[in-house]
Amino acid sequence: MERRLVVAVAFFLFKIVASSKEWNLSRRSPSQNEGLCAQLIQPSGYPCTEHTVETKDGYLLALQRVSSPRKKDGKVKPYGPPILLQHGLFQAGDSWFLNSVEQSLGFILADSGFDVWVANVRGTHWSHGHTTFSKKDKEFWDWSWQELALYDLSEMITYVYKTTSSKIFYVGHSQGTIMALAAFTQPDIVDMVEAAALLCPISYLGHISSQFVLRLVSTHLDQMLKAMGIHQLNFRSDFSVHVVDSICNDMDCSDLLNAITGKNCCFNNSRVDFYLQYEPHPSSLKNLNHLFQMIRKGKFAMYDYGLLGNLKKYGVFKPPTFDTANIPKSLPLWMGYGGNDALADVTDVKHILKDLNSKPELLYLDSYGHLDFIWSVKAKEDVYNDMIRFFGSSGFWGKSTSF
Numbered sequence: 001m002e003r004r005l006v007v008a009v010a011f012f013l014f015k016i017v018a019s020s021k022e023w024n025l026s027r028r029s030p031s032q033n034e035g036l037c038a039q040l041i042q043p044s045g046y047p048c049t050e051h052t053v054e055t056k057d058g059y060l061l062a063l064q065r066v067s068s069p070r071k072k073d074g075k076v077k078p079y080g081p082p083i084l085l086q087h088g089l090f091q092a093g094d095s096w097f098l099n100s101v102e103q104s105l106g107f108i109l110a111d112s113g114f115d116v117w118v119a120n121v122r123g124t125h126w127s128h129g130h131t132t133f134s135k136k137d138k139e140f141w142d143w144s145w146q147e148l149a150l151y152d153l154s155e156m157i158t159y160v161y162k163t164t165s166s167k168i169f170y171v172g173h174s175q176g177t178i179m180a181l182a183a184f185t186q187p188d189i190v191d192m193v194e195a196a197a198l199l200c201p202i203s204y205l206g207h208i209s210s211q212f213v214l215r216l217v218s219t220h221l222d223q224m225l226k227a228m229g230i231h232q233l234n235f236r237s238d239f240s241v242h243v244v245d246s247i248c249n250d251m252d253c254s255d256l257l258n259a260i261t262g263k264n265c266c267f268n269n270s271r272v273d274f275y276l277q278y279e280p281h282p283s284s285l286k287n288l289n290h291l292f293q294m295i296r297k298g299k300f301a302m303y304d305y306g307l308l309g310n311l312k313k314y315g316v317f318k319p320p321t322f323d324t325a326n327i328p329k330s331l332p333l334w335m336g337y338g339g340n341d342a343l344a345d346v347t348d349v350k351h352i353l354k355d356l357n358s359k360p361e362l363l364y365l366d367s368y369g370h371l372d373f374i375w376s377v378k379a380k381e382d383v384y385n386d387m388i389r390f391f392g393s394s395g396f397w398g399k400s401t402s403f
């Protein structure tokens, strides 16, 4: 029984729709020495530089700055408006560059004239560890999306804002929208943001429709793994690789993964091997635990340490909630969501809209699942063109002469 549960969680975490029955993650791993620029972005001809940001709690994050190789009037274009791309759970900055140059949002934004900044949160392959702890220490994994929002995102936004002397545009996917909706309730952070686009927006998970995930939640898998002394969720460990390989021999992984993320309409099955060279990235068990708390309680709140733990941490018995009504009305928001998304359910998206003071622009795609918003072969036509139009309609764009 225990083994079956571990297998199940491996799949939940492994948010990749694949039809291949021959996954073997141990032979696919990004190089240990090179950064994302050298491995994935420069080979396509795009200028890219690596940056390191240190958080208040000592994590060393990697940021990449990407521009277009296309020249205008024979001259290299000056940097346009800065835009920060924030990836989702078990993903990292590579996720914006894994389709072709014409299909991937990172390349498309650079070619549209943006000064593209790529975020990578703590624990991912590209981040550079911690000033004191190693990845083997349990202290290294003592965080959830709350710290990703209040420390990682806050620090990365500040860095880009200071480096470019400009307010920034923001794009987040999935967990990257949880981080944004939490961080934007903080006046010092949101003041640096010009406008934001949220793909598969999540602040509530109370109506998650993935039966599979719901089963993991009701069997308390997170608490069980915690009791086993697990802190890091890493699907490239020998154990996980073995588990994933053995389950994929027994059943159709494609069906199971569609059951987790929702059916993705426009996923390129021939690219799975390539995706697997880069993803999935590690995360912490505490993060999974926090997400499961959201599903159990239907609240957008800080991590629940239990009555006494909360009293010690927050000075109150219940974890404080993030009140999205505090996001300023003046912040232009755009949201893209899908009818087949089993994680960002339409009912929960409507709940976000009810809470907000502003009226975001909405793009609803009936056939889109959770991963289509980053990897659909038609995402440019279906999603990104409208997102770029939205960014262009903000006052900022008019101030710039080069677009």
Ligand SMILES: *[C@@H]1O[C@H](CO)[C@@H](O)[C@H](O)[C@H]1NC(C)=O
Binding pocket: 024, 025, 026, 027, 242, 245
């Ligand atoms: C995965 O690939 C590695 C390296 O090629 C190999 O040593 C290992 O036996 C493979 N694992 C499985 C389960 O096939």
Ligand SMILES: *[C@@H]1O[C@H](CO)[C@@H](O)[C@H](O)[C@H]1NC(C)=O
Binding pocket: 268, 269, 270, 271, 377
């Ligand atoms: C799907 O991926 C394969 C392999 O990378 C590529 O050759 C093909 O052009 C892609 N299909 C589409 C529709 O983008």
